[in-house]
Amino acid sequence: MSLRAVKPPHGTRTRILDVAEELFMQLGFEGTSMRVLTTKAGVNLAAVNYHFGSKDALIEAVFRRRLDPMNAQRIKELDELEAQAKGKALEPDAVIRAFVRPGLSHLEDTKGGGRNFIRLLGRTYTEPNKPIRVLIGQLYAPAMERYKKALERALPQMQRDELVWRMHFMFGTLAYTLAATDTVQLIAGCKPEDRYDARLLEDRLTAFLTAGLNAPLKQSVRKAA
Amino acid sequence: MSLRAVKPPHGTRTRILDVAEELFMQLGFEGTSMRVLTTKAGVNLAAVNYHFGSKDALIEAVFRRRLDPMNAQRIKELDELEAQAKGKALEPDAVIRAFVRPGLSHLEDTKGGGRNFIRLLGRTYTEPNKPIRVLIGQLYAPAMERYKKALERALPQMQRDELVWRMHFMFGTLAYTLAATDTVQLIAGCKPEDRYDARLLEDRLTAFLTAGLNAPLKQSVRKAA
DNA sequence: CTAGTATTCAAACGTTCGTTTGAGGCGATT
DNA sequence: AATCGCCTCAAACGAACGTTTGAATACTAG
Numbered sequence: 001m002s003l004r005a006v007k008p009p010h011g012t013r014t015r016i017l018d019v020a021e022e023l024f025m026q027l028g029f030e031g032t033s034m035r036v037l038t039t040k041a042g043v044n045l046a047a048v049n050y051h052f053g054s055k056d057a058l059i060e061a062v063f064r065r066r067l068d069p070m071n072a073q074r075i076k077e078l079d080e081l082e083a084q085a086k087g088k089a090l091e092p093d094a095v096i097r098a099f100v101r102p103g104l105s106h107l108e109d110t111k112g113g114g115r116n117f118i119r120l121l122g123r124t125y126t127e128p129n130k131p132i133r134v135l136i137g138q139l140y141a142p143a144m145e146r147y148k149k150a151l152e153r154a155l156p157q158m159q160r161d162e163l164v165w166r167m168h169f170m171f172g173t174l175a176y177t178l179a180a181t182d183t184v185q186l187i188a189g190c191k192p193e194d195r196y197d198a199r200l201l202e203d204r205l206t207a208f209l210t211a212g213l214n215a216p217l218k219q220s221v222r223k224a225a
Numbered sequence: 226m227s228l229r230a231v232k233p234p235h236g237t238r239t240r241i242l243d244v245a246e247e248l249f250m251q252l253g254f255e256g257t258s259m260r261v262l263t264t265k266a267g268v269n270l271a272a273v274n275y276h277f278g279s280k281d282a283l284i285e286a287v288f289r290r291r292l293d294p295m296n297a298q299r300i301k302e303l304d305e306l307e308a309q310a311k312g313k314a315l316e317p318d319a320v321i322r323a324f325v326r327p328g329l330s331h332l333e334d335t336k337g338g339g340r341n342f343i344r345l346l347g348r349t350y351t352e353p354n355k356p357i358r359v360l361i362g363q364l365y366a367p368a369m370e371r372y373k374k375a376l377e378r379a380l381p382q383m384q385r386d387e388l389v390w391r392m393h394f395m396f397g398t399l400a401y402t403l404a405a406t407d408t409v410q411l412i413a414g415c416k417p418e419d420r421y422d423a424r425l426l427e428d429r430l431t432a433f434l435t436a437g438l439n440a441p442l443k444q445s446v447r448k449a450a
Numbered sequence: 451c452t453a454g455t456a457t458t459c460a461a462a463c464g465t466t467c468g469t470t471t472g473a474g475g476c477g478a479t480t
Numbered sequence: 481a482a483t484c485g486c487c488t489c490a491a492a493c494g495a496a497c498g499t500t501t502g503a504a505t506a507c508t509a510g
Contacts, residue, residue: 027353028255028353028354030253031255031353031354033466033467033468034467034469035466035468043488044487044488044489045468045469045489045490046470046471046489046490047487047488047489048468048469049468049469050487050488051487054468055468055469122351123353125401126347126351126401126404126405127253128250128251128252128253128256128348129253129256162429165433166429166433168401169398169401169402169429169433171401172398172399172400172401172402172405173394173397173401173437174397175397175401176350176351176393176394176397176401177394180397204387204391204394205394207440207441208390208391208394208438209437211437211440211441212433212436212437212440213433214436215432215435215436215437216432216436217432237457258496258498259497259498259499260496260497260498268458269457269458269459269460270459270460270498270499271458271459271460271499272457272458272459273498273499274498274499274500275456275458276457279498280498280499
């Protein structure tokens with residue numbers, strides 16, 4: 001007997017995941033050695049290879065733990081919105097909000113590693129390590145397809161390739177905002193207590209992204225298309 | 226005698242910088258070893274330490290070589306625009322274009338390492354390595370201050386902290402667009418020949434960013450400010 | 451041509467990395 | 481009490497890393 005799931009959650013596994021999340025965010029994947037990670041987690045050096053198999057597998061586990069639920073929530077929010085709209089097309093504004101919120105909500109999770117993870121995620125969109133990028137792409141694919149379809153319905157007049165670019169821009173804005181650390185001197189201008197106010201940030205982001213998404217086409221783009 | 230600058234440009238130095246630019250973009254800083262770098266450049270392993278002092282100093286040199294002229298051009302474009310406007314405030318649209326263009330123009334440089342560098346730069350905005358982030362911040366600081374002032378004049382009605390956030394969003398969109406590699410499945414939807422058309426991209430980005438920058442304020446943001 | 455400096459080279463240095471090993475401890479089952 | 485599977489532990493492994501060394505070579509100035 002003794003199925004893995006029946007047993008009480010393992011302290012070691014969870015502690016490794018938590019510390020990995022934090023250190024990967026602070027130092028990057030290559031900058032985080034298994035020795036400092038296991039020391040900080042209070043576990044033996046060999047524990048990572050025992051529980052996860054390898055460092056790469058640990059990285060994957062860190063992402064899967066949070067990303068799968070997060071994208072499931074994204075899809076669920078869209079489903080609910082569309083059920084609520086009873087067949088009518090959604091407002092672009094609402095779609096964007098459903099995209100932005102599941103990410104930002106983690107920013108308020110100061111105690112748990114939610115904030116750590118979301119900043120790590122923002123950084124990883126531009127990760128040089130190929131297998132990691134591929135993994136992230138795979139984990140995101142279902143939710144991305146869903147959003148693309150929803151935006152195509154919400155913006156029927158927009159050309160497909162133009163929409164693809166604008167989704168790309170949206171994605172970038174969100175990723176960069178999430179990844180932003182105290183190093184961004186820009187932020188120095190704003191009140192410290194507002195920096196992690198998810199609701200304020202959600203409104204600011206949504207306003208910016210909605211306007212960008214609805215922007216009129218410029219001359220040369222219309223001409224070339 | 227024999228001042229460094231008088232001598233003909235060194236093949237070794239330049240070749241190291243070029244290959245470093247390319248490999249740093251493909252594999253990241255930590256993922257690029259001095260051995261593969263020097264082998265690919267066709268120089269001796271010790272050449273990097275002889276010419277630059279250390280790997281970190283090489284990284285810094287890679288950025289300085291392109292970033293200093295690029296930001297100088299950004300400031301020059303703004304100066305010219307403002308001289309042309311003869312005291313009147315600039316259009317936000319024009320300021321954004323002056324910000325976006327010097328980056329995008331490198332994308333068309335297929336032969337030289339310009340495209341490599343600009344994609345490397347986009348990735349580095351979210352670099353975990355602290356000293357590198359600090360360096361980038363320093364190299365960018367003068368141009369950033371200049372743009373902030375220009376945008377404050379172009380958008381006098383906007384509150385300061387709101388503008389700071391929107392500049393932040395702008396920055397993120399540009400960085401992510403530049404850093405985007407073929408891994409972004411989103412782009413799969415667009416015509417391959419358009420992917421590095423700088424003019425098309427400049428128009429698309431400017432349209433998106435201008436609309437975002439001029440977006441009306443949402444309720445909760447106005448209330449909180 | 452020669453002296454002296456600037457550069458290149460193969461080899462090695464010490465360190466750190468991710469991973470593996472095999473012995474030992476713990477708890478549940480029979 | 482004996483056994484078996486899960487887990488932890490200290491120690492070691494080989495490989496790869498950035499850097500250093502000292503001799504060999506190329507180049508330049510007098």
